[in-house]
Amino acid sequence: MNPIAFAFAAALAVLSSPAAAQPACAPGTYAAADGDFVVLAPVPSIPAPGLRYLFRDGRRGATSEAAAPLACRDGLVEVQGARWSRIAFRETPARFDSVGTRLTGLLIEPPGADARRPLVVMVHGSERTSPIGGVYGYAMAAQGISVFVYDKRGTGGSEGEYTQNFELLAADAAKALDTARRLAAGRHGRAGFFGGSQGGWVAPLAATRSKADFVAVGFGLVASPIEEDREQMVSEVRAAGLGKDAEALVTRLSAATATLLLSDFRDGYDALDAARRAMAAQPWAGKIEGEYSGAMARMTNEELRHLGRARFDNLELIWDYDAVAALRKLDTPLLWVLAGEDREAPIETTRAALLGLAKAGKPIDVYLFPQTDHGMFEFTTGPDGERSVTRITDGYLKLLGDWIKGDARGPYGRAEHLTADR
Known part of the structure; x- marks a missing residue:
């Protein structure tokens, strides 16, 4: 898949108007009493002391924006007059070896010890940026899921050469799952993968090489x-x-x-x-x-x-990779979320393949969010046809969280739950 930064880093604009003077926000994840949350994290595209924010409903931007829908006071985040408290995650750094290469990761666990809590390894796309400290892992953890994020080989703190060899990346992901299970021993239930974009090729393949209990994919392809x-x-x-x-x-x-x-x-x-x-x-x-x-x-x-x-052809990409063959080998539950107007990963072949596999009896759930582009981003279209990202579509993050927890009942924004005859 095209080496474009996966989702958040690629699409976030630097917002120019500073907010009225207020205490700087501290990075972290803040939750409301009803389970809503916002993740605040530093990114290079936002000058300090500004932070990126991401709400559960997909709103995102910079805290330095004049119209930012939050304020920071006394170590708390205030949203529409209500104060949200910071979640005290348990974070465990990790180093592990895979195919002769030392990789770096981080286990993020919600407070408390729950032996039934799901555990997910984040298998990222073709980007070279580190997911450690990013918003996506914490957005998953804020929903009561233990999350293991790691730097792909040749990126961040991991050694080795950057590659897009799905076989090698799947071996790394399988090793990451083994590592996450060991670190969270006694504090997790079912464990599996989430793959975004190019991770949609890697995560299912990794699941065939490990004892994964589930696989979730966002805006990936079932095509070469x-x-x-x-x-x-x-x-x-x-x-x-x-x-x-x-x-x-x-x-x-x-x-x-x-x-x-x-x-x-x-x-x-x-x-x-x-x-x-x-x-x-x-x-x-x-x-x-x-x-x-x-x-x-x-x-x-x-x-x-x-x-x-x-x-x-310098990244060992498997150009004629048979994605359907990998899914035929997979008998674990699979969630696949499609962006209805995805220009980066057009969905026509993927949708048909997934629904065909579901009709053949594979345990596959397929959801489609209409009027969204790659990354599950909503957008506006200019006179020249260029798209401008506005937000992550409402319902996407919650769907991922609920499905991984085994409790997807919806509705999820405008999502359509597709069946084999649709």
Whole structure:
């Protein structure tokens, strides 16, 4: 999946108007009496002493914003006149070895010791930023779940080389689950994975290599990276109001670039030239991106022969990865949450595959949030077609928490619970 920072860090805007003078907020997670919560965490994009905030209903922004819906006083957070208290999580740093590499993690546990409390390992997307100290893990822990977050190899405090090799990343995730279970021994019940974006490829594979009790996935794909590239381009031409002829042309381009990738850039140049010629007269052709095909089409064959592998194939990605085969091997309960208008990971193939597996008897729950993009973000669309993120859609975070706890009953915002006949 495209190495774009997963969800929160990529979409958060720096808000320019400072709030009225008030005591600086302290990082942490603050809860209301009814279970609502807000996570406050520092991020580089927000100048100190400002913090990122994330509410359970998906509202997010910066505490330095003039219109921020909270205030900080006497070590508490005040929301609409009510004071929310800080949750005293138990946090245990960890180091563990996987495939000859030392990785760094953190176990976050809600207060108290509950042998029935679920435990989830967060398997993150293609981003290179550290999830340790980020809002997502604490948003899960605030719902009564023990959470283990860790830096992928080659990122944060973990050693090794950054990679997008799903097999290797799945081995790391399985080892992370073993580590989390050991650290939380006697204080957890069922244990499994959550994978976001690219983690949707890794988490199910990790579950086939461990004794995971569940897997939850947000805005992931049941398709190969090659299929993702093609579907992104099809989504682009559809968004531009183009017809079936345009879809056929970008499908042809994707087939040519796939041959290049699968042959280590030895074969496929004649097919690529033919696709370029077929698209040459189209005014939209120069704007097509996909995951990589647009960029390849704009390079010369000589450049691709010399630079193609270094630019496009340097992270050990399994281009023709069979995601359906991995799910067929999985018999543990699976939650999959789709973003209805996902441009990064178009859902058409994924939705059909998931519902087909559910119809065949696999224990799969599929939810769809309409009018959301990658990351479960709601958005506005400008005259030029560009989208501006507004918030995480209401209900998404609560759905994840309730399902992992085995108590998903909804409703969850505008979510649709899909069945095999829908």
